[in-house]
Amino acid sequence: MTAEVTMRAVDVIRAKRDGQVLADDQIDWLIAGYTDGTVAEEQMSALAMAILFNGMCQQEISRWTEAMIASGERIRLPAETLRGRPAVDKHSTGGVGDKITLPLAPLVASCGAVVPQLAGRGLGHTGGTLDKLAAIPGWRSALTGPELLRQLDEVGAVICAATGDLAPADRKLYALRDVTATVESIPLIASSIMSKKIAEGTDGLVLDVKVGSGAFLKSVDQARELARTMVALGAEHGLRTVALLTDMDTPLGQTAGNALEVRESVEVLAGGGPADVVELTLALAREMLAIGGITGIDPAERLRDGSAMDCWRRMIRAQGGDPDAPLPAAVETHVVRASTAGTLTRLDAYPVGLAAWILGAGRARREDPVQAAAGVETHVRPGLPVRPGTPLFTLHSDTPERFDQAATVLREAVTIEPTGVPVERPPLVIERVSA
Ligand code: URA
Numbered sequence: 142m143t144a145e146v147t148m149r150a151v152d153v154i155r156a157k158r159d160g161q162v163l164a165d166d167q168i169d170w171l172i173a174g175y176t177d178g179t180v181a182e183e184q185m186s187a188l189a190m191a192i193l194f195n196g197m198c199q200q201e202i203s204r205w206t207e208a209m210i211a212s213g214e215r216i217r218l219p220a221e222t223l224r225g226r227p228a229v230d231k232h233s234t235g236g237v238g239d240k241i242t243l244p245l246a247p248l249v250a251s252c253g254a255v256v257p258q259l260a261g262r263g264l265g266h267t268g269g270t271l272d273k274l275a276a277i278p279g280w281r282s283a284l285t286g287p288e289l290l291r292q293l294d295e296v297g298a299v300i301c302a303a304t305g306d307l308a309p310a311d312r313k314l315y316a317l318r319d320v321t322a323t324v325e326s327i328p329l330i331a332s333s334i335m336s337k338k339i340a341e342g343t344d345g346l347v348l349d350v351k352v353g354s355g356a357f358l359k360s361v362d363q364a365r366e367l368a369r370t371m372v373a374l375g376a377e378h379g380l381r382t383v384a385l386l387t388d389m390d391t392p393l394g395q396t397a398g399n400a401l402e403v404r405e406s407v408e409v410l411a412g413g414g415p416a417d418v419v420e421l422t423l424a425l426a427r428e429m430l431a432i433g434g435i436t437g438i439d440p441a442e443r444l445r446d447g448s449a450m451d452c453w454r455r456m457i458r459a460q461g462g463d464p465d466a467p468l469p470a471a472v473e474t475h476v477v478r479a480s481t482a483g484t485l486t487r488l489d490a491y492p493v494g495l496a497a498w499i500l501g502a503g504r505a506r507r508e509d510p511v512q513a514a515a516g517v518e519t520h521v522r523p524g525l526p527v528r529p530g531t532p533l534f535t536l537h538s539d540t541p542e543r544f545d546q547a548a549t550v551l552r553e554a555v556t557i558e559p560t561g562v563p564v565e566r567p568p569l570v571i572e573r574v575s576a
Contacts, residue, residue, distance in 0.1 A: 150174065150184040157191040165204045172208035176310045182317060189314070189323040197328040199373060205328070206374055209336035212310035216342040218257065222294045227433030228255040229345040231425050232334055234367070237355035237494035238392035242270045242300060243406035244414075244422050244444075247452035249429045250297030252438045256429075257293055259303040259341055262504075271302055272503075276400035276469055276513035280462030296455045308336040325357055331370040338380065345381040345432035347425055348372075352571060353390035355490025361386060361571060368574040376576045381432050386572040387421060391523060392490045394418040397497040398516010398537060400468040410450040417569055419444075424570050471514040471537035475544045479527040483557040486564050488523055492554035493534075496547040500538040512539050517551070524564045527557055 148170045157163060163171075171188070174180035197205065218228050229249065233239055246256045260270035260282075271282045282302040284292070292299045305312070311333050318324045338346050348371055351357070352364040368384035375382025394415040396405045408414035409422060426440040443449045454464040497503065501512030518535040521527060533555060536547050 150180045150188075154184060154188045154191060157188060157195055160195045162198055163201050168201065168204045169208050169211075172205065172212060172310050175313065176212040185314065186317055186321045186323075189318055189321060189326070189329065192328060193323045193326040196326075199370070202328045202332055202370060203374060203377055206332040206336050206339070209308050209310045209314075209332060210340045213308050213340060214304075214306040215340045216307070218255070218293070218342050219290065222290045223255055224294070226253060226255045226297070227345060227435065228257060228343040229347070229429040229433040230256060230258060230338060230341065230343040231347045231349060231429060232338055233349040234330065234334070234351050234357060236351040236389040236393060237490040237497075238394045238397040238402065239349075239351070239389075240273060240394065240396075240402035240406045241349065241418065241422055241425060243273060243403065244409040244418075244449065244453070245425055245429075246298040246300055247410065247456050248422065248426050248440055248443055248449040250456075251443045251448040251452040252426070252430055252440055253435050254297070254429065254433045255293050256298040257289070257341060257343060258298070258300040259307065259337070260300050261303070270300060272511050273399045273402045273406075274300060274457075274462070275511075276403050277457060277462040277464070278466040278469075280457060280460050282460075284460070292456070292459045296452065296459050298452060298456050299459075300456070301460065303337065303341075308340050311336050327358075327363065327367050327370060330357065331367055331374060335371050335374040335378075339375070339378045343380070345429065346375055346383075347428040347432060348382065348384035349421075349425060350384050350386050350574075351389035352386055353388055353490060355392060355494055356389040365572065365574065368572075372574055372576050382576070383428050383432055384574040385424065385428065385570050386574065388567045388569050388571060389490055390567070391488050392493045392519065393421065395519045396516060397493050397519075398500070398502040398514070399511060400470075400513045401516040401518060401537065404468055407453070410444065410453050412445050412447075420569055469514040471512070472539040473537075473541040473544075475536045475541065475548070476532050477534040477536065477548050477551055478529075479531040479533055479555075479557060480529055481557050482528040482560075483526070484560045484562060484564065485521050485523055485525050485527055485555055486558045486562055487556035488519065488521065489554045489556075492550045493517055493519065496534075496536070496550045496554070499543050499547045499550065500536055501540055501543070514539065517547070521555070523566055526560060
């Protein structure tokens, strides 16, 4: 008798509901059945909730990850594409204003690595890398396998959409988790991210695990557990993995929104840009180079001498984009000003991300379009003095009727206290986790 006949989804759900450890063959059967439709959405939904409440041990997480990798193809980058260069990648767990992939991929490629970034679109208050790049006129995210390899060979960096064959079980499960309030489970986040990254076939991976109000995980303890789980999964699969826990209480940089974030990324590539975006880009670049065994190259120098910018321009052109074309501008802008005097002591990431989403930068459903030009520009940072009338934010949107709602949300983002109140800020890079 085959496993298909002897197993029932309801027994697997009941086992996890009652806190039992799932057996390897139960996990294999369940993921294969969910991918081919034998296991129904409502059954997987119940199981995801049971996992959220009762967790999974490392053996279950490991097997779950393997089963998701096995649900699709596993890419192997050919030696003639790599030409002796290490393939390294970075993945962020998602945050507000997190445009780091845009300057990082060409920067690391300009230092001699190959960077195959298979990225996603945004959902909810965190933006997606593909949505940001799609603001560049002509740029396309869908590449064929041969196009991807040619670009890696010639340019060294590619940021494109993952093909439908890469961990298809995760694609289905992530969409289900998103609508069933089961995203915030450490075993499910770890297996989701690592199944895609292991299937992608890189030699090394640097994880940017976000912590704070604008991240999925709000506490350092939770973020550390997620980082350790992912680093262990990488080690098991021969993928050298390092994680940085980074602050996401305050948005990264001064922009949240697609075209706005491209503009800020180009400023970084031109040797300028906000200090926190530069700091995190360089910290992640140094980890990627170290993990790829590239020594003696200072990525800050590659920003200064223009080689990272050259690589960016070639990367954008290779995907049909025009790096010199003006970026889309919003139909209208609106400035939100301070009404009291004092020192800005807190700028909360979550309302900023939410406001950008309300203005049209994000989508509520997968099929929704996004506005390329919509978003929020922030003019203040914690520690700065403000007085009545000081510009706090500029809102950009093609649907100005949403300004009021976004402005109301943004009032919650700022805390202004009497001057002299100490402003405490965690370091941008909080902790490093390695095997
Ligand atoms: N990013 C992913 O790819 N998966 C998750 O579960 C969360 C963030």
